Amino acid sequence: MIRILAILLFVCGAGVVTAQGTLRVDPNREVSVELRIGVRGSARPFSYYTSVLSPNISTKSGPLRAKGYDGYMVYICDEVLKQMLIDDGRSPPLNANQIKTVNIDTTMAARRALAEKETTDTVALDRFDLLGEEVDILCDPASITRDRVRQYAVSPPLFMTGVGYLSLRHSVPPSADMLCRPDKALMGYVGTTNALTGGVQSILDAGEWKKYRDQIITALRNPTAARENCPPPDASNKPHGILWSANTHDEVAEKFCDGAIDFYVGDIEIIATHARENTGCEWSSGARSFTNDRYAIFADIDYAQKEKALLIGRFFEVLNREIATSDSLLDRAYIATFGAAPRSQKLDLFFWSMRGEP
Numbered sequence: 001m002i003r004i005l006a007i008l009l010f011v012c013g014a015g016v017v018t019a020q021g022t023l024r025v026d027p028n029r030e031v032s033v034e035l036r037i038g039v040r041g042s043a044r045p046f047s048y049y050t051s052v053l054s055p056n057i058s059t060k061s062g063p064l065r066a067k068g069y070d071g072y073m074v075y076i077c078d079e080v081l082k083q084m085l086i087d088d089g090r091s092p093p094l095n096a097n098q099i100k101t102v103n104i105d106t107t108m109a110a111r112r113a114l115a116e117k118e119t120t121d122t123v124a125l126d127r128f129d130l131l132g133e134e135v136d137i138l139c140d141p142a143s144i145t146r147d148r149v150r151q152y153a154v155s156p157p158l159f160m161t162g163v164g165y166l167s168l169r170h171s172v173p174p175s176a177d178m179l180c181r182p183d184k185a186l187m188g189y190v191g192t193t194n195a196l197t198g199g200v201q202s203i204l205d206a207g208e209w210k211k212y213r214d215q216i217i218t219a220l221r222n223p224t225a226a227r228e229n230c231p232p233p234d235a236s237n238k239p240h241g242i243l244w245s246a247n248t249h250d251e252v253a254e255k256f257c258d259g260a261i262d263f264y265v266g267d268i269e270i271i272a273t274h275a276r277e278n279t280g281c282e283w284s285s286g287a288r289s290f291t292n293d294r295y296a297i298f299a300d301i302d303y304a305q306k307e308k309a310l311l312i313g314r315f316f317e318v319l320n321r322e323i324a325t326s327d328s329l330l331d332r333a334y335i336a337t338f339g340a341a342p343r344s345q346k347l348d349l350f351f352w353s354m355r356g357e358p
Helices: 072-084 106-117 146-151 195-205 210-221 223-229 249-257 267-278 306-323 329-338 345-355
Strands: 007-012 015-018 035-039 047-049 098-105 136-142 157-159 164-167 185-190 242-246 261-265 293-297
Touching: 035 072, 035 106, 035 306, 047 136, 072 136, 072 293, 072 306, 072 329, 098 106, 146 210, 157 267, 157 345, 164 195, 164 249, 164 267, 185 195, 185 210, 185 249, 195 210, 210 242, 210 345, 242 249, 249 261, 249 267, 261 267, 293 306, 306 329, 329 345
Parallel strands: 035 098, 035 136, 185 242, 185 261
Antiparallel strands: 007 015, 136 293, 157 293, 164 261
């Protein structure tokens, strides 16, 4: 069993003294290389901004949580980074002021705004475009796909989830010939996730949304034509038509709970959490997932930048060690995020496959 590094509750000028060394938190140390960690600000319960800043990197917080972020994936990354900050005399040196936290949501919003100034069109960008440019490690609920694995370094799977959908409990679904409404969308999703590319088709294949099947498939095959057949309303980005996307779950959940969206589509834990945070939002159909998606941490490694490549390699080394045994980081992250909430049979089997019996 891998020993958990005990960080003692003693802070001095040099940093937090640990059982195996000193936590490097010297703010005056010259930064030779930055390790840029990308986190989402609105992907609860996996990666989100709480605005609750922690004054110190301690037993209860790491570099990311000290900046006001939290969630299952953030917890995992933070615990790994805390261990990397411990000076054991053997591993590549890392100081806390070398770790840069990058908010993916705000960075993507700035990129979209700049692109739209040049094109006057709504621009859909993928957060993975930031890897290697503004982010070294992407610490958010990112599903493992063949294309992503081909392009980036990837951790072992860290969570098992799936795409599902919510519908308002007392809403009346539209008739099949009334989908092109100027003030309401049939389904809403976050544009940079896999909800549309794989999730919607899987839901259709399971026999859901039978009366809308033909229209949805047509829209999936040619989203541009679908938008042209369903003219947008006067208010920009107001939900309308068959497929409507926004940049964050906060936006989609708010419109869904306001009744402007019939079906809220996405990874089931995320959409349920965001809907639940809207007061008075009564939803149903949220107990089932229609896909099997595994979350992982992705990184871009440029071997020409040797010092940074060593740090990223060290990150994956510590992560792999911490999830593979019965005292698994996965269990600690789950408890920290979901408390005593029971796991689904699917998730329980996934945890067992990663670390054996607890």
